[in-house]
Amino acid sequence: MTEITELGYVTVGVSDIAAWDEFASQILGLEVVRPDDPKIRYLRMDYWHHRIKLVEDSSDDVLTTGLRVAGVLEFRAMHKILSDAGVDVRIGTADEAEACKVLEVMFLEDPNGYPIEIFHGPLVAYDMPFHPGRRMHGGYKTAHGGFGHMMLNRSVEFEDIHAFYTLLGLRGGIEYKMPIPMIPEPVELMFLHCNERQHTLAFGGPSEKRVNHMMFETERMEDVGLAYDLVKQAGIPVIIEPGSHANDQMYSFYMKNPSGFMSEIGWGGRSPTGQSEYYQRDAFGHAPVMENMKGFMVPA
Ligand SMILES: [Fe+2]
Known part of the structure; x- marks a missing residue:
């Protein structure tokens, strides 16, 4: 294939x-x-x-x-x-x-x-097992699912994006029509998968950059909580509070990284269901932190 x-x-x-x-x-x-x-x-x-x-x-x-x-x-x-x-x-x-x-x-x-x-x-370095930069309860979940997922902005129609990535063998479509504070119309988001990770690439996320966010998935839920505590202690802006997505059912939160886009840390994501469906909101949580979103996710 x-x-x-x-x-x-x-x-x-x-x-x-x-x-x-x-x-x-x-x-x-x-x-x-x-x-x-x-x-x-x-x-x-x-x-x-x-x-x-x-x-x-x-x-x-x-x-x-x-x-x-x-x-x-x-x-x-x-x-x-x-x-x-x-x-x-x-x-x-x-x-x-x-x-x-x-x-x-x-x-x-x-x-x-x-x-x-x-x-x-x-290049896979089996002589160099992953050595985390700080304490972790477990590792990152990568095998068979790639290293994570990435949501990107878009400058062309969803049809064109879908046609191109279908050529590459990815599958998926619109999964959210989501109201976002200070953006007048619900934002449509497209999610594409190619393996057991529910989505690998997503498009439509508001951003002044190409990238809206990049997600890494931990093997243990404790590492999402630990990362959240460390973010709070370091005074790093949380952009979206912990919660569970409707589509990949990942428990996650989002922070602003030093390049000004979002890093998402998650746990417990599901695999693609094989049939399309769409959502208007997440399962729980994921409250946006408005003052931290201004200027890059919503108008300043
Ligand atoms: Fe994500």
């Missing part, structure tokens, strides 16, 4: 890399790896070489999204599918693949103009 199998990695441009060192390790509990280049950090949460690459720049946004296919045959088939569909796609050189820590990579953009890297063969 030629389809994306998981959200493999993301590269994020960050203006304050020192603040991210502290946030990633002491708040999120990720392992921060410092390569020779002082403008780069690798963030680990499992055996992979990295799941997040931070690059020092002024964008404070997602620079590229790494989507995995199973192997070399699927990689070639995906390249043919995209080329036949008229998508502008370029297979990277051996040096480019090496820089991405994968066997092969191709470069393209989605209909929003967001850069995508489709790859196979990530």
